[in-house]
Amino acid sequence: MLNSLLRKRNMFPARAFMAVLLALPTLANAQARKAHHDYHHLFTAGVASGLMGGLYDGFYPVDSLKTKGDFGLGAPDKLDGELLVLDGKIYQTQYTGKTFEVHDHTQRIPFAMVNFFKAGTTIHVQQQMDKTTFYHLLDSLLPNINGMYAIHIKGKFRYLKTRAFPPVSEQPYPQLAGMLDRQRFFQFNDDSGDLIGYRLPAYMDNTNISGYHFHYLSDQKTAGGHIVDLITSDIVIEIAALDSYTVQVPSNPAFNHFDFKKDRAEDIKSVERGKR
Incomplete structure (x- = not known):
């Protein structure tokens, strides 16, 4: 490209020619940044067992999180609902059910996991499946039981049940499993939107959350939350393997000073199910 410009230099005014030359490094840097995305890497801010035990104060900036991935999920500062990352935008569903894009650049989060998403497998499923059948289907598509997978589900759902936790205000904060009676549930019939989630192996428990973990965002971007139950209708499944x-x-x-010696595996399972 540069040689071509030099050959045609006399066709451009001097200032225009210099402007093009100055723009070349910027274009090259943008292309390099895009090429350097690692589509097989999972970034986690915070430790899941710490969140389960009451570490709800945000420490990691949301703007920094966007540089680590364009897809993922997490928890907001002071546990005010649930977070979801889709197409590089961060959405929050509060305890009230209010769902919105997070524009507060000063906000910090206590826990999130994100990656740059690029599907390696895509399938279209036009049938109703309850959560158990749906997870069995995903198991058949994810042959490595010790593998890490990011999973994007887009489409229509016969039924969805989500939840969100209320914010905390006074320390010492209660453990998350001790707040199950304070979570609020939301139910949707014949809705459409996105499920953002992961299936992670058992060896990642405590630092992350093993098994399936999904958050929901409606097409209108006005409803969401952590998935508790569902029935699919017409969906497209996209899977990205992470390494x-x-x-x-x-x-x-x-x-x-947090006690990480305590086994919180059962607490994690209870919180994921939304019940003990």
């Missing part, structure tokens, strides 16, 4: 992950841990007194 590495990193964890960014907080640096604050609450984290530094």
Whole structure:
């Protein structure tokens, strides 16, 4: 491209020619940034078992999270509902059910996992499946039981049940499993939207959340939450295999003195199910 411009230099005014040359590094840097996205890497901010035990104070900036992935899920500061990341935008569903795009660049989150999403497998399923049947189908598509998978489901749902936790205000914060009676549920019939989630292996429990974990966002971007139950109708399943992950841990007194020796596996399962 540069040689071609040099040959045609006398066809451009001097200032225009210099403007093109100055623009070349910017274009090259943008292309390099795009090429350097690792579509097989999972980034996690915070530690899941810490969130389960009450580490709800945000520490990782949402703007920084966007540089680590354009797809994912997490929890907001002070546990005010649920977070979802889709197409590089972050959405929050509060305890009230209000759902909106997060524009507050000063907001920090206590836990999230994200990746740059690029589907390796795509299938279209036009049949009703309850959650158990749906997960059995996903199992058949994810042969490596110790593999990490990011999963995007787009389409229509016969039924959806989601939940969100209320915010906390006074320390010491209660453990998440102890707040199950305070969660609020939302039910939707014949709705359409996106499920954003992962299936992670058992060896990632405690740092992350093993098994299936999905959050929902309606097409109108006005409803969402953590998936508790569902019946599919007409969906497209996109799967991306991941092969590495990193964890960014907080640096604050609450984290530094947190007891990670306690086994919180059952608490994690209870919170995922939305009941004990």
